[in-house]
Amino acid sequence: MSSTWHILGAGSLGSLWACRLARAGKTVRLILRDEQRLRDYQSAGGLTLVEQGRPQTFAIDAQTTADSSPIQRLLLACKAYDAEKAVASIAHRLRPDAELILLQNGLGSQDDVAARVPLARCVSASSTEGAFRERDWQVNFAGHGFNWLGDPANPLAPTWLDDLADAGIPHEWTPDILTRLWRKLALNCAINPLTVLYDCRNGGLAEHHCEVATLCAELAELLQVCGQPQAAEGLENEVQRVIQATAANYSSMYQDVGNGRRTEIHYLLGHACRTATRHGHPLPHLERLYRRLVEHLNGHGLPSD
Ligand code: NAD
Ligand code: KPL
Numbered sequence: 001m002s003s004t005w006h007i008l009g010a011g012s013l014g015s016l017w018a019c020r021l022a023r024a025g026k027t028v029r030l031i032l033r034d035e036q037r038l039r040d041y042q043s044a045g046g047l048t049l050v051e052q053g054r055p056q057t058f059a060i061d062a063q064t065t066a067d068s069s070p071i072q073r074l075l076l077a078c079k080a081y082d083a084e085k086a087v088a089s090i091a092h093r094l095r096p097d098a099e100l101i102l103l104q105n106g107l108g109s110q111d112d113v114a115a116r117v118p119l120a121r122c123v124s125a126s127s128t129e130g131a132f133r134e135r136d137w138q139v140n141f142a143g144h145g146f147n148w149l150g151d152p153a154n155p156l157a158p159t160w161l162d163d164l165a166d167a168g169i170p171h172e173w174t175p176d177i178l179t180r181l182w183r184k185l186a187l188n189c190a191i192n193p194l195t196v197l198y199d200c201r202n203g204g205l206a207e208h209h210c211e212v213a214t215l216c217a218e219l220a221e222l223l224q225v226c227g228q229p230q231a232a233e234g235l236e237n238e239v240q241r242v243i244q245a246t247a248a249n250y251s252s253m254y255q256d257v258g259n260g261r262r263t264e265i266h267y268l269l270g271h272a273c274r275t276a277t278r279h280g281h282p283l284p285h286l287e288r289l290y291r292r293l294v295e296h297l298n299g300h301g302l303p304s305d
Pocket of ligand 2: 187188189191192202242246250251252253
């Protein structure tokens with residue numbers, strides 16, 4: 001079954017998905033915040049995808065959240081802290097059997113969205129693809145990666161996965177999407193905050209081996225306690241592998257802080273610490289790391305929620 005891909009959030013990842021789907025001949029509609037953004041987009045003439053230095057522009061149709069046309073399938077591609085509000089702005093347009101694909105990193109925002117639209121099917125994604133914007137309406141495809149997709153409430157794979165295959169979007173359906181999301185959250189918690197606090201590239205954490213190991217041990221405990229033992233398996237080894245493999249890179253959180261952008265801390269380290277508290281399981285090093293990061297962000301005039 002093919003139907004329109006409505007995409008809410010024309011940022012890095014949303015634009016990357018929009019361009020690849022449009023290139024494969026799928027019907028795509030961007031949903032923009034307001035009339036001003038729509039005019040800006042229209043005067044740019046479309047979305048441009050830059051792959052290996054080669055730009056290609058796609059004149060994808062766009063509308064605002066105020067449009068009245070119904071939505072069957074929605075790719076939600078905003079940051080975790082914007083997700084619930086963004087969905088609320090189009091909730092009245094969702095068909096009763098609508099499907100949402102949630103691209104947000106971390107955990108917590110998916111539940112907030114699902115609670116807002118209880119009738120819709122919410123499919124979560126865990127993406128390791130890399131995309132960034134140097135200007136509005138242009139996205140650079142930075143790093144090849146993978147997309148895990150799954151619905152914690154329903155293991156049945158949706159038919160629109162064929163569209164992703166046609167569009168060359170690397171993906172696999174998994175009944176264990178929560179395990180994937182928890183594993184990525186744990187990797188992000190072990191690496192990203194320390195790169196901010198030590199002001200270093202990922203590779204700089206090789207000098208903080210013991211601290212990383214202590215955090216991994218606590219994160220593995222947390223994963224056991226909250227019923228995700230598989231996500232805990234070999235965590236420290238993978239963290240050390242990622243540190244080496246991405247040694248020259250700055251973590252996404254480091255880049256956000258460096259560019260004065262709000263981070264997704266609430267849905268990463270914040271979610272980990274809240275979950276530990278809920279289970280009555282103290283994780284002193286992780287909690288201290290969270291306090292240090294909150295102080296650091298506040299010191300830089302950035303929100304910590
Ligand atoms: P982004 O900031 O580039 O894009 C988000 C877009 O959503 C922005 O254009 C913003 O204006 C828009 N938006 C927010 N609220 C809106 C609303 N109410 N109505 C309309 N538009 C709205 O973010 P991104 O980098 O694409 O990240 C999106 C999610 O994907 C994040 O959770 C991120 O962690 C995750 N992710 C990103 C990458 C990447 O390489 N960029 C990789 C993996 C995961
Ligand atoms: O996913 C990452 C990020 O920068 O957000 C890495 C560094 C690979 C793991 O935390």
